[in-house]
Amino acid sequence: MNEVFDGAIGIDLGTTFSCVAVLLNDQVQVIPNDQGNRTTPSCVAFHADDVLVGDAAKNLVARGAPGIVYDAKRMIGCRFSEKSIQEDSRRWPFTVKAGEQDRVLIEVDFKGEKLSLSPEQISSKVLEYLKHCAEKYIGKRVTKAVITVPAYFNDAQRDRTKAAAAIAGLEVLRIVNEPTAAALCYGLGIGSGTGEQQGKEKAIDVVVFDFGGGTFDVSVITIDAGSFAVRATAGDTHLGGQDVDSNLLKYVADNLMAQHNINIHENTRQLAKLRAACEKTKRALSHSTSEELVMDGLLPGGDEYTINISRAKLEELNAKLFDQCIAVVQKALKDAAITPEEIAEVILVGGSSRIPKLQEKLTALFKGKKLCGAVNPDEAVAIGAAVQGSILSSSPEQQSAKTADVVLMDVVPLSIGVEVDNGKFDVIIPRNTTIPYKAVKEYSTVEDYQQDVDIVVYEGERPLTKHNHKLGEFSLEGITRAKKGVPTINVTFSVDADGLLTITATEAAAGKSKSLTVQNSERLSDEEMSQMIEMAKKFQKEDSLQVVKEDTRHTLEGLFQEINTSLATMKQPPSAKLQKRVKFLPHGEDWVREKLDHYESVREINEKADKIKHLCDKALKRAQTGVERVPIEETQDGGRV
Ligand code: ADP
Ligand code: MG
Numbered sequence: 001m002n003e004v005f006d007g008a009i010g011i012d013l014g015t016t017f018s019c020v021a022v023l024l025n026d027q028v029q030v031i032p033n034d035q036g037n038r039t040t041p042s043c044v045a046f047h048a049d050d051v052l053v054g055d056a057a058k059n060l061v062a063r064g065a066p067g068i069v070y071d072a073k074r075m076i077g078c079r080f081s082e083k084s085i086q087e088d089s090r091r092w093p094f095t096v097k098a099g100e101q102d103r104v105l106i107e108v109d110f111k112g113e114k115l116s117l118s119p120e121q122i123s124s125k126v127l128e129y130l131k132h133c134a135e136k137y138i139g140k141r142v143t144k145a146v147i148t149v150p151a152y153f154n155d156a157q158r159d160r161t162k163a164a165a166a167i168a169g170l171e172v173l174r175i176v177n178e179p180t181a182a183a184l185c186y187g188l189g190i191g192s193g194t195g196e197q198q199g200k201e202k203a204i205d206v207v208v209f210d211f212g213g214g215t216f217d218v219s220v221i222t223i224d225a226g227s228f229a230v231r232a233t234a235g236d237t238h239l240g241g242q243d244v245d246s247n248l249l250k251y252v253a254d255n256l257m258a259q260h261n262i263n264i265h266e267n268t269r270q271l272a273k274l275r276a277a278c279e280k281t282k283r284a285l286s287h288s289t290s291e292e293l294v295m296d297g298l299l300p301g302g303d304e305y306t307i308n309i310s311r312a313k314l315e316e317l318n319a320k321l322f323d324q325c326i327a328v329v330q331k332a333l334k335d336a337a338i339t340p341e342e343i344a345e346v347i348l349v350g351g352s353s354r355i356p357k358l359q360e361k362l363t364a365l366f367k368g369k370k371l372c373g374a375v376n377p378d379e380a381v382a383i384g385a386a387v388q389g390s391i392l393s394s395s396p397e398q399q400s401a402k403t404a405d406v407v408l409m410d411v412v413p414l415s416i417g418v419e420v421d422n423g424k425f426d427v428i429i430p431r432n433t434t435i436p437y438k439a440v441k442e443y444s445t446v447e448d449y450q451q452d453v454d455i456v457v458y459e460g461e462r463p464l465t466k467h468n469h470k471l472g473e474f475s476l477e478g479i480t481r482a483k484k485g486v487p488t489i490n491v492t493f494s495v496d497a498d499g500l501l502t503i504t505a506t507e508a509a510a511g512k513s514k515s516l517t518v519q520n521s522e523r524l525s526d527e528e529m530s531q532m533i534e535m536a537k538k539f540q541k542e543d544s545l546q547v548v549k550e551d552t553r554h555t556l557e558g559l560f561q562e563i564n565t566s567l568a569t570m571k572q573p574p575s576a577k578l579q580k581r582v583k584f585l586p587h588g589e590d591w592v593r594e595k596l597d598h599y600e601s602v603r604e605i606n607e608k609a610d611k612i613k614h615l616c617d618k619a620l621k622r623a624q625t626g627v628e629r630v631p632i633e634e635t636q637d638g639g640r641v
Contacts, residue, residue: 008144008393010385016213019382020130023390053129064269075119077157124167146389179208179219181384204344212350214240220336232336241352348373438494461536479507559616566623
């Protein structure tokens with residue numbers, strides 16, 4: 001197979017299952033794997049002399065074989081010391097350890113050797129396998145792909161996912177958010193930026209309900225003229241179909257104990273087999289109302305063990321879990337400040353969203369609205385990725401009038417900006433701005449004859465930089481010597497399609513320019529990011545009070561300094577009368593230095609500050625009357641006053 005397919009495939013690289021699709025001749029096709037299955041377990045087995053991937057690897061789990069690695073998506077781009085890794089590692093049957101720079105390494109025994117593999121190496125095996133399935137299906141070599149990741153994935157996680165693809169020999173045209181891909185699958189956003197329709201289409205808000213094997217993600221997305229902005233995400237990284245299985249398994253295990261006095265937990269292999277049987281029964285109960293669970297080799301004497309499970313029983317066992325899911329949807333809506341009535345579409349994603357009881361509860365929450373579930377929910381994300389792949393690849397095979405005009409954009413997860421006077425955070429690119437994006441802001445000097453400016457870059461949602469996350473800093477040196485406020489310094493923030501941030505400061509008059517590129521590894525992790533957003537909400541009132549305090553402090557200190565300068569530049573020492581007039585100054589300065597912090601209301605601060613300002617103005621007028629100023633250039637400290 002030498003001919004290269006010049007289009008791109010779409011891959012949903014899932015935590016428990018992955019799926020690959022392609023758009024050919026205007027038709028989306030989900031590509032089956034070697035076993036004929038349309039989804040593939042994200043599972044890799046290092047077994048005997050073979051590395052097995054997908055169903056072959058998962059089948060070994062049920063046989064209790066060692067050397068099986070899964071959940072690579074939970075490790076990719078994470079640090080070993082992170083809380084989630086520490087907690088997850090307790091339930092993984094494989095060993096993980098810290099590598100260089102706190103990276104996660106997975107240990108496996110293979111061909112008599114101990115291998116230490118990175119999560120991206122594991123994921124690359126899954127990607128390689130899917131690529132191979134696609135090549136067999138299309139009949140050409142595949143080199144390009146669009147891969148999806150959860151909306152909350154940070155730069156490092158996205159970056160490592162790309163690295164996994166590179167190992168598998170795939171060029172990633174774009175990393176797309178899973179909920180965005182799901183919306184694309186339903187044609188949402190496609191065509192809304194075209195021809196006559198342009199400008200007429202209203203923006204719509206949709207909810208993507210993604211309930212998979214081990215994770216649960218709810219996203220609220222605004223789709224506007226072909227662009228997708230994630231408004232809010234909520235969910236649980238450890239809630240999914242596996243928990244539904246566990247609840248059923250516990251019930252069956254209790255029954256085995258009560259009816260046959262068998263403790264299934266004593267036999268790891270049988271337990272794995274029973275868990276697989278429970279999953280199968282659960283899946284069947286999404287279509288039928290009652291199922292027989294059958295297991296052989298369990299009872300003494302070779303009798304089959306059977307138990308009838310009704311859909312009602314499964315629902316009863318999982319009632320709490322289902323309620324929890326609905327509460328998460330409500331939280332996402334609340335975070336996005338949106339009501340269920342305002343949602344145009346509810347999109348079902350993830351195999352577990354097939355559960356009828358959940359669909360019933362969602363229909364009730366969204367007041368009878370029909371749910372988008374026509375496409376197989378475990379294929380929707382891969383299909384959306386394939387649609388995006390066809391848009392991005394210039395392949396005539398994949399070009400279609402329908403998709404030609406869609407521009408897909410991701411967003412900046414946290415606001416980015418610089419520190420300005422007194423530790424305030426000046427946002428240059430607000431959170432949720434679609435990328436790629438470029439913004440320029442003009443700044444100037446704060447002191448006369450200042451020749452260096454420090455550009456300190458932060459990300460975060462709090463108004464004071466001390467509460468935000470510093471991304472880096474640099475100094476622009478040798479700018480034009482002039483009075484404060486005169487030089488023009490342009491600061492450009494640009495974020496490329498992959499989220500990489502570059503900051504450039506330029507002072508054109510002196511021809512000076514300097515840049516800083518923020519490495520993805522320096523950005524906050526998703527955990528820290530959601531914490532930041534929480535904190536910003538929690539401390540909103542305190543923060544705005546702090547800002548008023550800092551502003552007041554800044555203004556008054558400026559005034560005090562001005563008075564002192566005026567006094568110092570008088571030819572004669574200040575008269576006794578004037579000295580008396582500025583006697584309040586020490587009190588004012590004391591207030592700014594010590595007492596201001598204890599004020600708890602903006603009104604009180606403003607009242608007190610106004611009084612001091614009034615006195616300052618009077619003193620200043622007085623001090624400046626008849627003052628003969630010494631030209632600043634001639635002062636002894638080289639011009640700085
Ligand atoms: P991922 O979390 O990796 O994205 P999927 O979206 O493929 O995974 O979801 C896998 C989960 O969906 C598994 O827990 C599986 O048992 C569950 N599932 C698949 N089909 C059904 C069904 N018909 N009814 C209920 N659950 C299902
Ligand atoms: Mg999924």
